[in-house]
Amino acid sequence: MCSSLAAYNHRSSPMKRFVLAFCAALMLTGLALVAPEPSQAGEDKPGLFITLTTDDTWAAGKAIMFAHQRALKSGYDTAIWLNVRAVYLADKKRPSHIHGLMAGQGATIQDMLSAFIADGGTVLMCGACSKAAGLTQADYIDGVTMGSWPVVESWLFRDNMRTLAW
Structure with a gap:
């Protein structure tokens, strides 16, 4: 009708x-x-989930810089998942340096991760990898989130999420 x-x-x-x-x-x-209600319309923010598996500070520095300066500051909801040997990067007792063009900034990997967190980025730590490395939450810089499966899953499988491996 x-x-x-x-x-x-x-x-x-x-x-x-x-x-x-x-x-x-x-x-x-x-x-x-x-x-959609106005509050629901803003929840479709694009996201980037970076999985970082190496403790090589040159590669890690590039990954963290990309996550922070390119993705997070461009409006992406950004997380860096430190797993395998990358768990050592956030150990506050482990010295680190940065290679290449970023060396002139005088920042350590821990400084870069802390600045990323301070600007709203999320650093997730693999719990199983931490245990294998003999590290606990107390060993990590402030602001690191231990990444249980529900935490990682909530990032990895959300709508409008992209992933990048480093």
Whole structure:
């Protein structure tokens, strides 16, 4: 009945005008029910999940710089997952240096991770890899999140998430 609304004109009978008004009200109600609320519309922020597996400070420095300067500062919800040997990068007792063009900044890998966290980035630590390396939450710089499967899964499988391995 509503599909033939275009056939009705202003000279229609009162019953036809009622049907037209009723169908229009139904369509508007239906649109209101499926339209996202303003708070839901902003939750579609793009994300980047970087998995970092090496403790090589040259590669790690590039990965952290990319995550921080390119992704996070461009509006991506960004996480770096430190796993395998990368768990050593956030150990506050382990000295580190940065190679290449970034060496002039004088920052350590821990400094870079801390700055990334301070700007809203997330650093996830593999719990199993930490245990294998003999490290605990107390060994890591402030702000590191231990990454249980539910935590990692909540990042990895969310809508609009991209992954990058380093």
